[in-house]
Amino acid sequence: MKHMPNKNEQTHILITGASRGLGAALALAYAKHYSEQANETLHLSLLATTTDNLNAIKQQCTPYCDQIDCYGVDLNDPSASIAPIQAIAEQPVDIAILNAGVTNDSKNNQETWQQQHAIINTNLLAAMACTHALIPSMQARQSGRIVLVSSIAAFKGLGLTPSYCASKAGIKAYADSIRGGLADQGVTVHCVMPGFIATDMTAAYSGATPFMISSERAAMIVIKGLQKNRLIIIFPRLISWGMRLLNILPVRWSDAILKYAGYGSPTQ
Numbered sequence: 263m264k265h266m267p268n269k270n271e272q273t274h275i276l277i278t279g280a281s282r283g284l285g286a287a288l289a290l291a292y293a294k295h296y297s298e299q300a301n302e303t304l305h306l307s308l309l310a311t312t313t314d315n316l317n318a319i320k321q322q323c324t325p326y327c328d329q330i331d332c333y334g335v336d337l338n339d340p341s342a343s344i345a346p347i348q349a350i351a352e353q354p355v356d357i358a359i360l361n362a363g364v365t366n367d368s369k370n371n372q373e374t375w376q377q378q379h380a381i382i383n384t385n386l387l388a389a390m391a392c393t394h395a396l397i398p399s400m401q402a403r404q405s406g407r408i409v410l411v412s413s414i415a416a417f418k419g420l421g422l423t424p425s426y427c428a429s430k431a432g433i434k435a436y437a438d439s440i441r442g443g444l445a446d447q448g449v450t451v452h453c454v455m456p457g458f459i460a461t462d463m464t465a466a467y468s469g470a471t472p473f474m475i476s477s478e479r480a481a482m483i484v485i486k487g488l489q490k491n492r493l494i495i496i497f498p499r500l501i502s503w504g505m506r507l508l509n510i511l512p513v514r515w516s517d518a519i520l521k522y523a524g525y526g527s528p529t530q
Contacts, residue, residue: 272328274305276347276355278337278392279362281310283461284411286319287481288359295485297326305329307350310362311337311384337362338380340387347395354399357488359409360389361454365426365463378425385429390436397449404448409488410437411454414496417505418516441493454484455496 275292279285289308296304304327310316313334320330335346363385366377393408400406413430420427437453444451458474475498487495508516 272303272305273356274307274353276307276350276358278309278360280308280319281312281315283463284459284477284480285361287477288484289319290322291478291481291485293323293326303328307331307333309333309335311335337384337388340383340391343388343391344395347392351396351399354403355396355406357407357409358392358396359411360392361411362388363411365423373425381425382429385426386432389433400449401447407450407452409452409454414455414457414501414505416455418508452488453494455494456480457498457501
């Protein structure tokens with residue numbers, strides 16, 4: 263990225279899905295981080311589909327943060343998110359973390375079309391819509407970072423959460439596809455690929471959750487990765503290598519391993 267904040271300059275960070283989980287932890291971690299930097303001030307724009315928990319997050323961040331704006335945006339309707347993001351981008355945005363996500367635990371191998379539609383809309387299409395809305399202002403300034411939150415599930419689909427895995431694979435492919443072209447225009451595209459994080463969403467998952475970490479620890483891993491300008495931020499390493507190994511093995515072998523581990527389709 264060509265531009266970094268100068269002394270006494272305000273940094274504007276936008277976070278979607280900021281009302282809970284990783285998004286909320288990122289908001290608070292960034293607020294505390296910038297409060298410790300004497301020459302930098304922070305402007306947070308926090309977005310979620312509902313504002314129920316955003317005010318609580320805002321109150322936690324307020325002692326550390328210079329400016330916080332909260333927005334209720336229906337991320338289940340990707341097209342509806344474009345105009346609000348474009349308005350926010352006029353300020354402009356230095357770092358956009360597109361983190362909003364939902365899932366469904368397909369215990370009986372029965373995802374309804376409504377569930378599938380909501381997952382793809384929120385996890386993939388809304389992230390693409392937000393990116394589309396942010397790119398022009400970042401291109402004009404030759405500066406900015408877009409952080410797309412995928413998952414290690416992007417490496418290998420899991421039978422318990424097929425639509426979630428599909429959405430996260432799409433996020434990774436999208437980030438990989440736009441990164442090169444935008445880099446020449448001063449815009450950096452990062453892809454975050456976490457394993458299991460202790461959130462309400464993970465608590466509803468019926469499969470095993472090995473190497474699960476807290477949302478606070480995950481937030482610090484992401485922030486440190488961005489500080490080091492890592493384009494792909496994957497954690498934990500051990501489980502990510504395991505997921506990648508499954509793609510190298512013959513399909514029957516990898517499917518059998520996932521079924522044995524409890525991640526295969528329940529009807530296999």
